[in-house]
Amino acid sequence: xxxxxxxxxxxDMQNGFVREQSLHIVPVVIDLVRxxxxxxxxxxxxxxxxxxxxxxxxxxxxxxxxxxxxxxLVPELRPYVDQGVTLDKRIxxxxxxxxxxxxxxxxxxxxxxCGIATESCVLKGAVDAFEHDFTPWLIAxxxxxxxxxxAHEAGLLVARRFIGPGQVITQAQISSDLLPGDRYA
Numbered sequence: 001x002x003x004x005x006x007x008x009x010x011x012d013m014q015n016g017f018v019r020e021q022s023l024h025i026v027p028v029v030i031d032l033v034r035x036x037x038x039x040x041x042x043x044x045x046x047x048x049x050x051x052x053x054x055x056x057x058x059x060x061x062x063x064x065x066x067x068x069x070x071x072x073l074v075p076e077l078r079p080y081v082d083q084g085v086t087l088d089k090r091i092x093x094x095x096x097x098x099x100x101x102x103x104x105x106x107x108x109x110x111x112x113x114c115g116i117a118t119e120s121c122v123l124k125g126a127v128d129a130f131e132h133d134f135t136p137w138l139i140a141x142x143x144x145x146x147x148x149x150x151a152h153e154a155g156l157l158v159a160r161r162f163i164g165p166g167q168v169i170t171q172a173q174i175s176s177d178l179l180p181g182d183r184y185a
Contacts, residue, residue: 006178007042007108008033009094010084011115011122013077014047016070017146022116025144029114030076032142032171033084035179042106043084046094047071048121054090092124095132103134110135112174114142119155123162130163138163141170 013029037043050056050065057063065071073081085106089096103109111129113122113136122143129136138159145151159168171179 005042005108006110006112007044007103007106008036009111009113009115009125010043010045010077011094011113011125011143012046012048012117013074013115014065014070015072015074016065017048017116018074019146021148022144022146025116025142026074026076028142028171030080032114032139032179033077033080037080037083039179041178042108043080044094044102044108045073045077045081045084045086046115046121046125047073047086047088048092049088049090051090092121093128094125095128100132108134110137112137112139112178114139116143117145117147117155118143118152119145119147119158123155123159126159126167127162130167136163136167137174138168139171139174140168 010029010033013026018026033043048065049071050063052066085102087094087099087102089099111134113126115122122138126136126138140156143152145155156168
């Protein structure tokens, strides 16, 4: 992978987050990853790992995503994972100490976020990129919420307020330098 290039952050595309409300995004993200990597782009795959006694367990009573198969990335991503980097995290954002060290090592300063869930992990990553003085992009049509369309739209609204209305984009707005070729094929 080349440093100094933008990175596609594929957020928490894990079995435990793919539900009826978010299932439609799986082929969209797979196609985006395929095209991004074919163009030579860097890809970061994040995985959220819940744990006993986590705030999610204490405050929400939520105990999922603590073991396989919930924590595993969706099977359709497996052909692409080895061409990227995987970051495990125990918080919403990839801006963990390990993540920040990785970003510095790779020279990543421009982050394109997609995945699940728009209103939580995708949004928090984009906001943290903004607050770390990086350039965040949130790809609206390559993100979804397992809580449904209303939560997805709320996440996009908040993202526009937090990182700037022009930073919430669609795949068609990604520069052809980053994503050339067969986008409409």
